Amino acid sequence: MAIPDGIQHLKFKSKDNTHWHNIKKPASHDGDSPKFPGCDHPYNLVKVKNWANGVEGETFSGITARFGAFLPKEEKNSNILTAVLSNPLNGCSPSSLQGCYGFLFCVLQLSGSIATVVRGGCDFTTKAEIAQSEGAAALLVINDEEELAEMGCEKGSSAQDISIPVVLIPKSGGQYLNKSIVDGQKVELLFYAPVRPPVDFSVIFLWIMAVGTVVCASVWSEIANSEETNERYNELSPKETANASAFKDDTEKEVIDINVKSAIVFVITASTFLLLLYFFMSSWFVWLLIVLFCFGGIEGMHNCITTVILRLCRNCGRKKLNLPLFGETSLISLFVLICCVVFAIVWAINRQASYSWAGQDILGICLMITVLQVARLPNIKVATVLLCCAFVYDIFWVFSCTDNISSECYDRGCSR
Structure with a gap:
């Protein structure tokens, strides 16, 4: 299925660097998108905070429309409003009363609330005009896919008459809000569009963390074996020197040399795994990935911690069981080992929390240090083959394959 002219793939990252979304973006940048009076606003990232019966839920990322009112840049300047499902749900026809479904079977007036509609049935400007005519304070559009879509305007539409903010959120966030409202809960929302800083310090932090992991792995063997190596020159301890030599031999036996065939098989295996992830993504598959990651993280953390402890206290490892x-x-x-298992379980249980990134990074760093200690590139030939395959792998999966797989997402254009 062909991609319409002027539409290309773009990744949009939230300010807290926790969510990536694909966005349907006209032309090469925002300035090339069709504009006319009333439909010339820039697309901005939106933070959507929500409360169900007073209990705060996960903050969603959204995007503003090319038209409508501007949102406050700070949370403190925005108002908390009640979300109401439109009736009909696509918001393409007028309705004076909006249903609040669930055990309460109540009926809420749309006036002063946030009209919540699903994508499709008519263009975005029509949805906004109807919601505004019925007194809605804002319009929330639930996308029919996880990617965010830029909400443009149809030529000839009266977008300049729309004076309420219009926001679009991914399908998963919309399903959560929809279920909460249908279950009879009072859902309240708060919109604000934070200003993206010119320098993203989180990217710098990630770069430092990645470089630090590689540097730490490169000197880890020296950290772990320095005492044993120095004992070679201690003539008063010949027995310990022999043990050190045996320890070194055991360490070298654990190293796996990667050859050309292994490098190619690694890239093919990674590609196959991504295909399985795309076609068979489900809750059980996600849990399988979490369990595998926890096993690897436990092994890596155990290896790193025991190495440091034995480096600082050589007598600590003499007591056996x-x-x-x-x-x-x-x-x-x-x-x-017990502490590492508890750490991994606590992270898995609280992986949706805002602070869970720290536990995930700790497990990942320990895992990578261990992997870099075990895997070794014996010569420049193998390193060249592996890097070339990884380059092709990255280009194919990030650009080419993403456009081919997701091309059906773009045949509706950018106005609905």
Whole structure:
């Protein structure tokens, strides 16, 4: 299915760097999008805070329309308004009363509330005109897909007469709000459009964290084995020197050399995994990914923590314990393993919380340090093949395949 002329793929990132959305964007940048009086506003990121019966829920990311009123830039300058489902739900025809469905079977007036409609049936300006004519203070459009879409105007529309803000949110956020209203809960929303800073310090933080992980992994073997290496020169401790040599031999045996075939197979496996992720995405598959990540994170964290502890306190690993399945294990290793398992479980349970990124990054960094210690590129030939395959992999999946898979999302244009 072909992509309409003037429409291209764009990724839009929220200010807190937690959500990426694909946006249907006309032309190459905002200035090339069709504009006329009343339909010349820039597209801005919107934060949508919500409360159900007074309990605050997850903040959603949205996008403003090319038309309508501007939103406040700060949360404190915005008002909390009640969300009401439109009747009909697509908001394409007038209705003086809006249903509040659920066990209360109440009926709410739309006046002064946020009209909540679903995408489709008519263009965005028609939805906004009808909602405004019935006294709505704002219009919230629920998209029919997870990507955000730019809400433009049809030629000849009276967009200049629309004086209420219009916001679009992804399908998942809309389903959550819709379910809450249908269940009889009082849903309240707050819109504001924060100003994006010229310098995104979170990107700098991510760059420092990534570089720090690679640097730490490159010197990790020196951190772990420096004491044992120095013991070679200690003639008063020949027995410990022998143990150090054995330890070094065991460490080298754990290293896996990646050859050319392994590099190619790795990229093919990663591509296959992405296809499975796209076609079979479901709740059980997400949990499978979480469990696998937790296992890898536990292994990496256990390896990093025990290495540091034994580096600082060499006598801590001498106390052993015989376990039925694991054999002889040091007490400190067992204690660290239990702590790592508890840490991973707590993160998995609270992974939707705003602070969960810290636990995820800790598990990921420990996992990558361990992987970089185990995997080794023996020569420049293998490194070149791996980097070239990774480059093709990245270009294909980020640009080419994304447009081909998502092309059906763009045949409706940007006005509805």
